[in-house]
Amino acid sequence: MTPTASSTASSTSSHAVFDDVVRSDSSLRRFLHGLPGVDQVGCEARAAGLATRSIKTTSKAYAIDLAIRMVDLTTLEGQDTHGKVRALASKAMRPDPADPTCPATAAVCVYPDMVATAKQTLGDSGVNVAAVATAFPSGRAAMDIKLADTRDAVEAGADEIDMVIDRGAFLSGRYLDVFEEIAQVREACGDAHLKVIFETGELQTYDNVRRASWLAMMAGGHFIKTSTGKVQPAATLPVTLIMLEAVRDFREQTGQMVGVKPAGGIKTTKDAIKYLVMVNEICGDDWLDPDWFRFGASTLLNDLLMQRTKMTTGRYSGPDYFTLD
Amino acid sequence: MFEYAPAPESRAIVDIKPSYGLFINGEFVDGNGTSFKTVNPATEEVLAEVAEASDVDVDEAVKAARRAYTRVWSRMSGAERAKYLYRIARIIQERGRELAVLESIDNGKPIKESRDVDVPIVAAHFFYYAGWADKLKYSGYGETPLGVAGQVIPWNFPLLMLAWKIAPALACGNTVVLKPAETTPLTALLFAEICQQADLPPGVVNIVTGAGDTGRSIVSHPDVDKVAFTGSTEVGKAIARAVAGSDKKVTLELGGKAANIVFDDAPLDQAVEGIVNGIFFNQGHVCCAGSRLLVQESVADEVMSRLKRRMATLRVGDPLDKNTDVGAINSAEQLAKIRELSAIGESEGAERWSAPCDLPANGYWFAPTVFTGVSQAHRIAREEIFGPVLSVLTFRTPSEAVEKANNTPFGLSAGVWTDKGSRILSMANRLRAGVVWANTFNKFDPTSPFGGYKESGYGREGGRHGLEAYLRNTEKGADA
Numbered sequence: 001m002t003p004t005a006s007s008t009a010s011s012t013s014s015h016a017v018f019d020d021v022v023r024s025d026s027s028l029r030r031f032l033h034g035l036p037g038v039d040q041v042g043c044e045a046r047a048a049g050l051a052t053r054s055i056k057t058t059s060k061a062y063a064i065d066l067a068i069r070m071v072d073l074t075t076l077e078g079q080d081t082h083g084k085v086r087a088l089a090s091k092a093m094r095p096d097p098a099d100p101t102c103p104a105t106a107a108v109c110v111y112p113d114m115v116a117t118a119k120q121t122l123g124d125s126g127v128n129v130a131a132v133a134t135a136f137p138s139g140r141a142a143m144d145i146k147l148a149d150t151r152d153a154v155e156a157g158a159d160e161i162d163m164v165i166d167r168g169a170f171l172s173g174r175y176l177d178v179f180e181e182i183a184q185v186r187e188a189c190g191d192a193h194l195k196v197i198f199e200t201g202e203l204q205t206y207d208n209v210r211r212a213s214w215l216a217m218m219a220g221g222h223f224i225k226t227s228t229g230k231v232q233p234a235a236t237l238p239v240t241l242i243m244l245e246a247v248r249d250f251r252e253q254t255g256q257m258v259g260v261k262p263a264g265g266i267k268t269t270k271d272a273i274k275y276l277v278m279v280n281e282i283c284g285d286d287w288l289d290p291d292w293f294r295f296g297a298s299t300l301l302n303d304l305l306m307q308r309t310k311m312t313t314g315r316y317s318g319p320d321y322f323t324l325d
Numbered sequence: 326m327f328e329y330a331p332a333p334e335s336r337a338i339v340d341i342k343p344s345y346g347l348f349i350n351g352e353f354v355d356g357n358g359t360s361f362k363t364v365n366p367a368t369e370e371v372l373a374e375v376a377e378a379s380d381v382d383v384d385e386a387v388k389a390a391r392r393a394y395t396r397v398w399s400r401m402s403g404a405e406r407a408k409y410l411y412r413i414a415r416i417i418q419e420r421g422r423e424l425a426v427l428e429s430i431d432n433g434k435p436i437k438e439s440r441d442v443d444v445p446i447v448a449a450h451f452f453y454y455a456g457w458a459d460k461l462k463y464s465g466y467g468e469t470p471l472g473v474a475g476q477v478i479p480w481n482f483p484l485l486m487l488a489w490k491i492a493p494a495l496a497c498g499n500t501v502v503l504k505p506a507e508t509t510p511l512t513a514l515l516f517a518e519i520c521q522q523a524d525l526p527p528g529v530v531n532i533v534t535g536a537g538d539t540g541r542s543i544v545s546h547p548d549v550d551k552v553a554f555t556g557s558t559e560v561g562k563a564i565a566r567a568v569a570g571s572d573k574k575v576t577l578e579l580g581g582k583a584a585n586i587v588f589d590d591a592p593l594d595q596a597v598e599g600i601v602n603g604i605f606f607n608q609g610h611v612c613c614a615g616s617r618l619l620v621q622e623s624v625a626d627e628v629m630s631r632l633k634r635r636m637a638t639l640r641v642g643d644p645l646d647k648n649t650d651v652g653a654i655n656s657a658e659q660l661a662k663i664r665e666l667s668a669i670g671e672s673e674g675a676e677r678w679s680a681p682c683d684l685p686a687n688g689y690w691f692a693p694t695v696f697t698g699v700s701q702a703h704r705i706a707r708e709e710i711f712g713p714v715l716s717v718l719t720f721r722t723p724s725e726a727v728e729k730a731n732n733t734p735f736g737l738s739a740g741v742w743t744d745k746g747s748r749i750l751s752m753a754n755r756l757r758a759g760v761v762w763a764n765t766f767n768k769f770d771p772t773s774p775f776g777g778y779k780e781s782g783y784g785r786e787g788g789r790h791g792l793e794a795y796l797r798n799t800e801k802g803a804d805a
Contacts, residue, residue, distance in 0.1 A: 042595030
């Protein structure tokens with residue numbers, strides 16, 4: 001499945017069925033532009049329709065716990081310190097210190113230089129360390145630097161790498177460059193799982209999102225991810241809908257599952273539940289698992305905790321009853 | 326498993342009385358006919374006893390409408406009429422949840438549709454035509470009302486069809502006698518209360534309940550100037566016969582067998598949504614439903630597999646549950662008709678597939694169903710089923726799609742799915758249907774005219790065009 005030679009990985013996809021597709025820039029372009037188009041109005045209407053689902057009582061409790069387990073608790077700031085990361089990692093393991101039944105989050109997501117600190121705190125808790133790499137968030141660096149960035153994070157103990165694609169290359173139609181980039185980073189990841197960030201706010205059209213999704217899946221990404229959180233708009237329901245349709249169709253064709261991670265702008269339990277409804281109705285049960293769906297978020301977690309406490313005690317408590325990080 | 330817990334909308338907001346009279350001259354009065362029961366189609370529970378209007382009652386209603394027309398409504402300035410229409414529109418919005426819940430209880434449609442589609446468009450219609458009331462001289466159809474309008478509406482969109490009929494009639498200065506369908510009278514009677522609440526002058530709106538006899542009595546009444554009917558082609562023909570030779574003006578909005586045409590370059594996921602919306606919206610009880618899917622052969626298999634996968638996620642059940650997508654069939658009679666035509670589809674050799682879903686034990690239910698391998702010769706490709714049953718045909722070229730789409734006695738609506746703008750325009754020109762939707766389906770707006778070709782009826786409702794049916798064009802060159 002994984003290409004063997006690192007720098008020549010470009011000529012083969014991670015799925016043999018696509019070898020012809022990725023043989024040349026023109027064949028790849030033909031394939032990506034041959035995918036069914038997306039009607040913007042219809043896509044947004046479908047997402048808005050699913051967002052009207054009313055999730056109450058037992059189903060809400062289920063959704064909240066699942067959402068907590070899917071959170072990639074994130075801090076990606078210039079002002080991050082080891083202290084901040086340690087605090088965040090502690091919170092990821094025990095989001096609600098007052099309630100031992102509260103599940104842990106899926107991962108903490110940090111810059112590569114914070115990976116070791118996060119790993120040290122998390123130990124064998126089962127909470128993964130995800131690192132953004134490849135000159136996050138712009139991706140504007142030479143390829144060898146991106147690969148070094150990736151290897152550095154993996155060596156420091158990252159379980160997951162969140163890379164950014166070269167949006168400039170994508171928008172100028174150099175799809176094969178993007179494909180090669182993803183394949184090489186995947187190679188550099190070794191055993192770490194690779195999430196491929198599109199920065200959908202820069203790709204702008206749903207057609208582009210669908211093409212980027214297929215490109216990333218063919219290149220061997222384990223997850224496709226909407227945004228860095230540094231560009232507006234970040235994750236939206238319709239963009240995530242397109243990506244969910246893509247992973248669903250990809251499995252239909254290859255038998256292989258790819259995960260989806262909306263990131264940025266998901267702040268409330270209500271929002272998170274809308275996403276889970278969409279996962280449920282577009283992809284089905286198989287994707288309702290932290291292995292296949294994640295939320296890239298920071299403030300979302302506390303709202304989930306407040307709603308969770310409300311569900312179990314019947315009372316709302318203020319933000320001061322939940323830890324900041 | 327992410328199971329959605331029941332999320333029922335509360336019934337507490339509606340107050341269903343044990344019995345209802347007729348609304349004549351601003352008051353509820355007893356009827357002289359034999360009262361009948363209206364039931365909740367989702368449970369078969371009897372909701373209320375409803376009066377039947379006899380010929381005498383209809384005559385009273387027409388007299389009340391005539392008095393209100395001559396003494397009050399036709400003399401009132403357009404701006405004053407508009408105030409009443411705006412007031413009605415606002416009350417509809419204020420009581421929107423009550424209307425939506427009652428509509429779902431009496432009709433069987435899911436609350437998400439009555440709440441998000443029916444009631445908002447009802448209010449929008451009154452707002453829209455209120456705006457025309459003082460601007461009729463710019464309508465192009467003159468500004469002289471016709472008089473008393475006799476209006477007979479169907480059970481599929483009880484309140485929405487009422488709005489389509491009453492709003493333009495009143496805006497133009499006419500008064501009305503309206504008969505709701507016998508299986509869905511309750512929201513029309515609640516609308517009568519809203520007329521009282523809005524202080525609408527007595528007799529401007531009269532609501533008489535009953536079945537076919539009451540309808541006949543209205544359309545053949547000699548003092549009715551205008552007949553407006555929405556319903557089956559069969560009844561429409563009978564009405565056309567009944568008014569032939571009289572000087573009544575008539576508009577008929579009848580059945581359909583719309584083609585929803587999917588080309589190979591269509592946005593497939595959205596097309597599948599459009600197919601689902603086209604035929605399963607309102608349980609397929611939609612005259613303009615996209616009941617014939619014409620799909621290009623090169624993508625037929627892919628579209629069918631996507632469609633079936635999508636159909637399997639439709640949530641069929643309690644209309645008041647906020648997560649229900651497909652509700653109950655409106656009546657036992659309609660259910661029998663859907664079953665009969667579906668059985669004929671099978672016996673004629675089409676392949677039947679129904680979405681796997683648990684149907685409630687009581688009430689009238691029919692699983693979303695699709696027939697493949699249908700040919701133009703099959704009855705399920707020609708007759709209106711008026712239920713959640715889709716017939717799928719294939720085509721090879723745009724011309725073949727047009728030929729098949731037009732090869733029907735009906736012509737109410739059509740849908741075209743393609744990424745190619747020029748193809749949309751050329752298809753729209755060649756399809757003989759009153760409405761052609763492009764990359765969407767079942768979109769309604771008060772500003773847009775709606776109506777049919779051929780056996781789908783004549784006249785237009787909605788938009789500026791909808792005023793024509795309620796005005797006497799006295800301008801030079803127009804027929805007086």
